[in-house]
Structure formats: structure tokens, C-alpha cells
Amino acid sequence: MIGPRPHWSGVLRGLPILLALTLLSGCAQTFDAATLGVPVTMATAAGQPVQGTRFEVNSHALYALWGIAQIREPSLRKALAAQLADARGIANLRIKVRSRWSDVLITGLTLGLIVPRAVTYEGVVLK
Numbered sequence: 001m002i003g004p005r006p007h008w009s010g011v012l013r014g015l016p017i018l019l020a021l022t023l024l025s026g027c028a029q030t031f032d033a034a035t036l037g038v039p040v041t042m043a044t045a046a047g048q049p050v051q052g053t054r055f056e057v058n059s060h061a062l063y064a065l066w067g068i069a070q071i072r073e074p075s076l077r078k079a080l081a082a083q084l085a086d087a088r089g090i091a092n093l094r095i096k097v098r099s100r101w102s103d104v105l106i107t108g109l110t111l112g113l114i115v116p117r118a119v120t121y122e123g124v125v126l127k
Helices: 009-024 101-109
Strands: 053-064 069-072 089-098 114-126
Touching: 101 114
Parallel strands: none
Antiparallel strands: 053 069, 053 114, 089 114
């Protein structure tokens, strides 16, 4: 005779579904260059050096409920406001969104209720 199943078997059956939902959940960020007020390019022609001031700005995005709700969005415009005042544009813009080990730790400790992301903007301000 087979006895009753352990109580945690239902949890184990639901674990793949929970994992799939976590991987497919939000944490999406839209980057709109039109709000900067200057022309922005992601790359320049090969072999042509870009003259200007290099910048690297680190910021943070914060999401809730496994990435579904956005709490705080980083703003390149606010970070570069002083440099963009007399600028002709931005060239070679690179945007990196990543999870640092501390971001993963916070996400794990809160079981996905709080999901931080590190955002780095790099490029050249054309004068």
C-alpha cells in the first residue's frame, strides 16, 4: 500500500512554473533618445574618431513584484543636463543594464518583490 504523498510535492510541481514566470516577467526599460533634445547615435562610421568629452554615468532602476511594476527609472537626461546645455549631440551611446551580486541578493532575499538593476550609460558628448 502506498502512503500519502509529502506536502511539499505540490510545491516541487509548481516550481518550474514559478521559475518560468520569473524569467518571463517584466524588468523592461524603454530608452527614448528624443527626450534628450540633441541628436544621439549608437555608433559612428568605422575608422572615424569621435571628438568630444567621454562620459560614463551609473544609475539604478528599481522594480517591484518580480519586475512587473516599475518604481524608479534612471534618466540619462538628468545625469547629463549640464553637459548637454551646449552640446551638438551624443555619439557612441552604450547602455548596459545588469544585475550586480548585491542586486541578485536583494531579489533573492525579498523573493522577487524588490528587483534592482544597475544601469550604465557610456558615450561621447559632441561639442
